[in-house]
Amino acid sequence: MAYTWDNRVSFVVRYLYDIDNNGYLDSHDFQCLALRSCVLEGKGDCSAARLQKYQHIMLSLWEEIAQLADFDKVPDYDGMITVEEFKQAVKNSCVGKKYEDFPQAMKAFIESNFKMIDINQDGVIGIEEFRYDCVQRMVVEDIKVIDDAFNSLLNDDxxxxGGITVSRYQELFAQFLGDITDSCQAKYLFGPLEI
Structure with missing residues (x-):
């Protein structure tokens, strides 16, 4: 049950986008996400140029998500996106599609997320970086569960x-959101998921 498409998309909202943990998405989440991304990529440094880059990426992502999730197109849009609205937007724009066909701002987020995880900036997410990323988001009591999740993602290449390259990460992220089956290989992209 933890790896259903529905739960995977809920995970994205809860652990990647809903920074203030209020149960819905709004522009504040993406402003905070820009700062968080800047600090993480800079390993504590937050240069004005990098922050401006991330503000552009994250606010563009917010605008794209808001446009995709505003199904009724009412003029008095409340500026908030619920988990269910986000799921419908992902279903409409990502399910059954390859990374190249994803909305542009989402692709920019995926690429920036890779950079945050690739701590040593060698172009490959290794097991140590994967572990670090997982334990930042959730409570895990056994490292073996994380290691098993990482190893299940790897193909021979x-x-x-020595790990997951940016192109492979893009492919896996696209599967994580775009493959509605519970047996999707990318279901472990963010480690062991909770229900």
């Missing part, structure tokens, strides 16, 4: 490269 990934093993040769």
């Amino acid at each position: 990934d093993r040769k490269k």
Whole structure:
């Protein structure tokens, strides 16, 4: 049940986008996400240029998500997106599609997320970086569960490269959101998920 498409998309809202944990998305989440991304990529440094880059990426993502999720197109849009609205937007724009066909701002977010996880900036997410990313978001009591999740993501080429490259990460992220099956290989992209 933890790896259903519905739960995977809920995970994205809860752990990647809803920074203030109020149960819905709004522009404040993405402003905070820009600062968080800047600090994480900079390993504590927050240069004005990097912050401006992330503000552009995250606010563009917010605008794109808001446009995709505003189904009734009412003039008095409340500026908030519920989990259910987000799921419908993902279903409409990502399910059954490859990374190249995703909305542009979402692709920019995925690429920036890779950079945050790739701590040593070698172009590959290794097991240590994957572990670090997982334990930042959720409570896990056994490292083996995280390691098993990481290893299940790897194909032979990934093993040769020592982990997940940006192109592979993009492919896996697209599967995580776009494959509605519970057996999707990318279901472990963010480690062991909770229900």
